[in-house]
Amino acid sequence: MLRIRKIGGALLGAIILLTAACGNGAFAGETHQVVIERFEFVPATITIRAGDAIEFVNRDIAPHTATEVEGEWDTTELAKGQASRLEFAAAGTSDYFCAFHPHMKGKVIVTPQ
């Protein structure tokens, strides 16, 4: 079973989907990458610090998503070669899956700063 563990319920609401306009220095964290390849999230579990971002990149022909199990965050559809960058502001752990291929699962662990 998929389960979600939230810390104070604050984690997920605090995630900000950055727009293309960002990148002018306002972001102080580190950007990590999760590659979607051969129907797997690589790495399947990633540990980052609060304030860091993850860029999800799809290298498959088939479109995928990275969608938090309760829908709290979502890259939405990523076609081949597309990427989506999500910033994780607060500590906590969340499980996610691909909305199109539900057996594809991953986990983001956000440690306090």
Added chain:
Amino acid sequence: MFNTLKIAAAAAVVAGSFIAPAVAEDKMNDLEIAHTAYTAGNLDIRYAHLALALSEDASVREFASTMIRDHSAVNDEAVALITKLKVTPQDNGLSQALVKGAAEKRAEFVKLSGKAFDCAYAKNELGYHQIVNQTVEGKFIPEATVAPLKDLLKSALVTFKAHEKHAENMVKGLNCGA
């Protein structure tokens, strides 16, 4: 191990008609392989449209949407490759058998509704992906000679294998019984 006769027999089951073993035993050229792979994807898209028209089950509808999305993406790549290589895929006995078999299946499916439709669709998707995957893995990939076609077939196989697993889960979830 892979055995062309087995594929011929299996393809005949899917096609709902007998295919002379010679069809599957004969080596296929790149243009025939491209044609059949493309056809198999298109047929699955047609099944999926039928499912979206007839099913009210969320898991079936989600699966069908994924089939349309993924097989369209794979076939778009195939069209891009064909266009780049300036070649025309070649119709062949296996493509024709698949088309004929799928038309017969669709004729059966349109008479069904509710759970009967869902189960028939789900089981057919599982069987269809099993056969297509055996054929792509055991015949198309080894017989293809053009590198980009071989590579596309390998990527497609990863996709279709994910579909097979997904179909397996869908069949289980529907509790259709044996």
